[in-house]
Amino acid sequence: MTRKTIRKYTSQPVSDELLNSLLQQAERTQTMGNLQLYSVIVTRSEEMKAKLSPFHFNQPMVKEAPIVLTFCADYNRVTEWGRLRKGHPGYDNLLSYQNAATDALLFCQRFCDLAETAGLGLCFLGTTVYQPLQIIDLLKLPKLVMPVATITLGWPDEDPAPTLRLPLSAIRHDETYHPHTPESIDRDYHETEADPTNQDFVRLNHTETLAQIFTDIRYNASDCATMSKTLHQALVQQGFLEE
Amino acid sequence: MTRKTIRKYTSQPVSDELLNSLLQQAERTQTMGNLQLYSVIVTRSEEMKAKLSPFHFNQPMVKEAPIVLTFCADYNRVTEWGRLRKGHPGYDNLLSYQNAATDALLFCQRFCDLAETAGLGLCFLGTTVYQPLQIIDLLKLPKLVMPVATITLGWPDEDPAPTLRLPLSAIRHDETYHPHTPESIDRDYHETEADPTNQDFVRLNHTETLAQIFTDIRYNASDCATMSKTLHQALVQQGFLEE
Numbered sequence: 001m002t003r004k005t006i007r008k009y010t011s012q013p014v015s016d017e018l019l020n021s022l023l024q025q026a027e028r029t030q031t032m033g034n035l036q037l038y039s040v041i042v043t044r045s046e047e048m049k050a051k052l053s054p055f056h057f058n059q060p061m062v063k064e065a066p067i068v069l070t071f072c073a074d075y076n077r078v079t080e081w082g083r084l085r086k087g088h089p090g091y092d093n094l095l096s097y098q099n100a101a102t103d104a105l106l107f108c109q110r111f112c113d114l115a116e117t118a119g120l121g122l123c124f125l126g127t128t129v130y131q132p133l134q135i136i137d138l139l140k141l142p143k144l145v146m147p148v149a150t151i152t153l154g155w156p157d158e159d160p161a162p163t164l165r166l167p168l169s170a171i172r173h174d175e176t177y178h179p180h181t182p183e184s185i186d187r188d189y190h191e192t193e194a195d196p197t198n199q200d201f202v203r204l205n206h207t208e209t210l211a212q213i214f215t216d217i218r219y220n221a222s223d224c225a226t227m228s229k230t231l232h233q234a235l236v237q238q239g240f241l242e243e
Numbered sequence: 244m245t246r247k248t249i250r251k252y253t254s255q256p257v258s259d260e261l262l263n264s265l266l267q268q269a270e271r272t273q274t275m276g277n278l279q280l281y282s283v284i285v286t287r288s289e290e291m292k293a294k295l296s297p298f299h300f301n302q303p304m305v306k307e308a309p310i311v312l313t314f315c316a317d318y319n320r321v322t323e324w325g326r327l328r329k330g331h332p333g334y335d336n337l338l339s340y341q342n343a344a345t346d347a348l349l350f351c352q353r354f355c356d357l358a359e360t361a362g363l364g365l366c367f368l369g370t371t372v373y374q375p376l377q378i379i380d381l382l383k384l385p386k387l388v389m390p391v392a393t394i395t396l397g398w399p400d401e402d403p404a405p406t407l408r409l410p411l412s413a414i415r416h417d418e419t420y421h422p423h424t425p426e427s428i429d430r431d432y433h434e435t436e437a438d439p440t441n442q443d444f445v446r447l448n449h450t451e452t453l454a455q456i457f458t459d460i461r462y463n464a465s466d467c468a469t470m471s472k473t474l475h476q477a478l479v480q481q482g483f484l485e486e
Contacts, residue, residue: 001267001268001271002271003271003272005273020411020415023411023414023415024244024411025244027408027409027411027414028244028245028246028405028408029246029352030248030355030367032369033369033457033461033462034406034407034408035457035462036408036409036413036414038414039413039414039415039416039420040414040415040416041416041417041418041419041420042415042416042417042418043418044417044418045418048418072420074414076423077413077414077423077428077431078454078457078458080423080428081423081428081432081454082454082455082457082458084425084428084454085451085452085453085454085455086451086452086454086455087452087454087455087457087458087459088458088459088463088464089458089464090458090463090464090465090467090468091462091464091467093467093468093471094471094474094475095372095373095467095470095471095474096462096467096471098344098372098391098474099369099372099462101341101344101348102348102369102372102391102392105344105345105348105349105352106348106351106352106355106367108349109272109348109349109352109353109356110352110356112273113352113353113356124273124349126275126276126342126345129338129341129342129345130338138419139416139418139419139420140419140420141420142420142422145420148341148345149345162271163277164277165270165271165277165279166270166279168263168266168267168270170279170282170320171266171270171279171281171282171283171317171320172263172266172282172283172285173282173283173284173285173382174284174285174287175284175285175286175287175288175291175382176284176381176382176383177282177284177315177382177383177384177385177388179385180319180320180323180324182327185320185323185324185327188320189324208328208329209328209329209330210328211321211324211325211327211328211329211330212325212328212329212330214276214278214321214325214330215321215325215330215331215332215333216330216331218276219276219278219334219339219342220331220333221331221332221333221334222333224333224334224336224338224339225333225336227338228336228337228338228339231337231338231341232337
């Protein structure tokens, strides 16, 4: 219950032995047909971190963390395996992207749990799918490989307070989905909206409501539409979607 | 390292207290902008399990497990919140689906880790995205809610041997992606292909190679193409994609 995102790291390095041990344990995660439809790109070089940084909107963790990990949906390896073994792989489609992205994200989250249990701190960068074409180019990702998640990893040099979460009533539905109503929204967002940090956040952003910070500023319709086109373009380029 | 999928469960019930505690702990998972773009549908009723079962190809766990959980990418709640708070939500697009599916899958995997740590056993059903329209209809999922993962959950009544995984060389790439070669594929798949269980599997399927079972039978090009169309149709219906 005290899990938190860590954005500042000490200068202590993270050994390759520890990294490999965590990756190997994470490989135990459930995976479709035991195909392990994922790969992970390990960035340790200062030069590569500096080049990755702008593609994550220059969030400082990318350059400051000892390790950056880019988790990829990967049907390239299975396709190569299939071709070399007289098979007829056909994974250039949306379902295969969905399956591989699922595998990669489950593997990523399991890795995060293991890393945090080992005392490491990490920050999950949602920006991976915002400028995917540049990341694909820099990391030399071939067809049927698509970056879906990035984490920065190191030994924690901060201890922030955990952030608020919604009550279970907001996310749990029994038997069927229960439509949200003005009353249920009031109930589920009451604590979040009453939170002093969030109220400061509203003042800082000059909005009337907390929700507007998300819907009208941070994740506004226009940005989402533009970035959807880029994401679509990247999935076409990587061979998962048709034009 | 001993994690394994559990498909057989004892008749011991899983209490709602335990389920809620695990869901609440799982809510600590990293989430985009702290928006928690997910929901979970809890299926306990025998009637609903029987109706869900065919949409998961009648895998027996669906009817036999005390609990079935369907994890959904969910922008419906945030959209309702935004609308009721004078915002202008615009999440009817591919990027928003990607973001919500990511949130839902990270939450799901964290829940799985917590459940397994509590001694529960579970099976992840990849079939969720194969017949999504039927699942959406049965669970009454509204616009901007899309099922992305299902698990069956209960107290373990079997103790299967862990299955093989690929060596790290198959999934780890340093700084940039290193293209697979016939030699690297031989190295990375040697243990898998030499495994007696997998060799039996090849005999049983009357194929020449193990890879062919996956590329030509289980996840063949024709099925993937057909199911991609259904998946696309479901994403259109739920409002995440245009026709």
